Amino acid sequence: MTRPFLRWPDPRLRQAATPVGHVDDGVQAIWQEMIAAMCAMPGLGLAAPQIGEMRALAIVDATGTGREVICMADPELLSASVETELAAEASPNLPGVSAEILRPTSIRMAFTNAQGAREERDLAGLWARSALHQLDHLAGKLFVERLSPTRRRMLLAKWHKQQRRAG
Amino acid sequence: MTVRPILHWPDLRLAQSCAPASGAEGLEALIEDLFETMYAAPGRGLAAPQIGVMLRVFVMDAGWRTGAPRPKAFVDPRVLWASTDRAPGQEACLSIPGISATVLRPGRIGLAAVDATGSEVMHLLDGAEARCAQHELDHLNGIVTFDRVDPAARRTLVAAYAGGAR
Numbered sequence: 001m002t003r004p005f006l007r008w009p010d011p012r013l014r015q016a017a018t019p020v021g022h023v024d025d026g027v028q029a030i031w032q033e034m035i036a037a038m039c040a041m042p043g044l045g046l047a048a049p050q051i052g053e054m055r056a057l058a059i060v061d062a063t064g065t066g067r068e069v070i071c072m073a074d075p076e077l078l079s080a081s082v083e084t085e086l087a088a089e090a091s092p093n094l095p096g097v098s099a100e101i102l103r104p105t106s107i108r109m110a111f112t113n114a115q116g117a118r119e120e121r122d123l124a125g126l127w128a129r130s131a132l133h134q135l136d137h138l139a140g141k142l143f144v145e146r147l148s149p150t151r152r153r154m155l156l157a158k159w160h161k162q163q164r165r166a167g
Numbered sequence: 168m169t170v171r172p173i174l175h176w177p178d179l180r181l182a183q184s185c186a187p188a189s190g191a192e193g194l195e196a197l198i199e200d201l202f203e204t205m206y207a208a209p210g211r212g213l214a215a216p217q218i219g220v221m222l223r224v225f226v227m228d229a230g231w232r233t234g235a236p237r238p239k240a241f242v243d244p245r246v247l248w249a250s251t252d253r254a255p256g257q258e259a260c261l262s263i264p265g266i267s268a269t270v271l272r273p274g275r276i277g278l279a280a281v282d283a284t285g286s287e288v289m290h291l292l293d294g295a296e297a298r299c300a301q302h303e304l305d306h307l308n309g310i311v312t313f314d315r316v317d318p319a320a321r322r323t324l325v326a327a328y329a330g331g332a333r
Contacts, residue, residue, distance in 0.1 A: 079250040079275065106248070 002037040003051040005092040008142065008159075013093055017049050017056040017138040020073040023116040027057065031071045031114065034059050039066040041092050045130035047137030050093055058111075058134035062126035070121070070131075072111035077135060078120065080104035087126075089133055089143045097159045101146045103129050168199045170207045171218040176263045176328070180216055182309045188215070188222035188242050189281050198240045198283050201226040210261045212299040214306035217262050225303035229295040239290070244280035244304055247289075249273035256298050258312050265331045268312035268324055272301050 006013055020027060030053055038046040044064055048057035061069040081104045090098035106124040109131060113119045123131050133143060144152050174180055188194060197220060205213035205226055212227035228238045253271040260266070275293040278300060282288045292300050305311065313321050 077251045079248050079273075079277075081248040082246045104248075108248075 002033050002040065003053075005037070005050055006052055008091075008094045010093070012049055012052060012054060013137075013142055014140045015049065015054060016140045017047070017054050020055050020057060020112065023073055023112055023114070027055075027073060028114070030055070030057055031059060035066055035069055038069075042066075043092065044126060045134050047134040049137055049140075050091070056138050058131070058138060060123075060127060060130045060134060062130055070127075071114040072109075072131075072134075073113075075109055075111035075131070075135060075138070077132070078108040078110055080108075081106040087129060089129070091133075091143060094142060094144065094159060096162045097155050099143065099147055099151065099155055101129075101133075101143055103132050107132065168203045171200050171204045173204065173208065173213075173217055173261050174219055176260075176311055176313070178262070180219055180221065181262055181306070181311055183216065183221060184309050185214075185216055185221045185223045185307045188224045189285070191222055194224070194242065195283060197222070197224060198226060198242075201240070202228075202238055205261075206231070208261050211295070212303045213261060214303045216306050216309075223307045225300075225307065227296070227299045227303055229299040239296075240283045241278070241280040241290075241300070241303070242282065244278050244300070244307070246301075246304065247277040247279055249277075250275040258298065258302055260302070260312055262306075263311060263313070263328060266312075266324055266328045268316050268320070270298075270302075270312055270315045272298055276301065278304075 030048060034046045034048060037051055038059060042064055044062050045060040048055050056074045058072045058075055059069050083105045084102050085105050086100045086102050088098045089101045107128045108120060108122050110118060110120045144155055201213050204218060211229050212225060214225035215222045223243045226240045228236055230237060250273045252274045254274045255269050255271050257267045258270045274297060276297050278290040278292060280288055313324060
């Protein structure tokens with residue numbers, strides 16, 4: 001059983017997540033729920049606040065299969081490449097729209113892993129992009145907030161229009 | 168080897184971007200002069216535009232005044248990655264004598280550059296070396312410490328510099 005995705009503009013999507021600290025059975029259960037939710041989307045990653053769980057938990061699987069998931073608690077960005085690239089991003093919290101977002105092509109992160117140990121890992125390409133997208137969620141930021149005000153307005157107007165049509 | 172005169176701010180050459188240097192004629196002699204001038208100043212780093220040579224070259228030896236010399240020369244350096252922390256540090260500049268500015272910089276960087284023999288080298292820099300290299304790299308892009316502080320701090324520093332006896 002997985003919780004539904006919050007719908008933008010749910011105020012929880014703009015809240016920073018709280019630190020997790022110790023990885024216990026409760027955390028493992030949330031990760032499992034998140035993996036199920038990610039695979040149902042389908043998507044390349046998920047942050048706990050997207051399903052209303054306001055803790056600093058994220059998962060990333062750039063293969064999109066759900067078989068190579070990296071579970072992260074209290075992730076932090078240690079370094080980022082100066083080289084950046086543009087690629088499309090979307091969110092189940094703002095379904096139906098996507099936008100090209102500029103992100104570093106490779107990063108180094110630290111996080112508490114599924115075994116409860118602090119780990120450092122280098123991520124590149126889609127792995128880096130998804131992890132950065134999740135880090136934004138944990139900071140209370142949706143990908144649209146990476147857009148210029150004009151592009152953000154246009155994207156949200158498009159989303160509202162789709163919502164009216166669907167509703 | 169020659170000790171060359173060092174340009175002082177606001178010389179306009181200190182506000183210009185430099186040209187790629189790989190394969191430039193006289194590169195080895197330039198690097199020797201930069202080291203000679205830097206150690207004589209004395210300083211911990213020196214970029215080519217500071218002696219009026221508008222090429223992407225700098226030298227540094229961040230710890231020679233307190234420890235063993237570790238001279239390093241960088242040709243056409245580019246930052247590949249930077250840590251996300253921002254540490255404040257005091258930075259003096261041979262082109263802005265008498266002034267020290269507090270500048271925020273990433274604590275660690277990955278820098279690719281060509282060395283004096285023409286081969287591409289990756290440098291992992293932290294501490295004083297990371298700060299020094301970023302300061303010198305700024306010179307290659309026409310940036311000095313005054314450009315790295317907020318407007319109020321800049322006004323204070325420029326006023327102190329203008330008021331200094333030079």
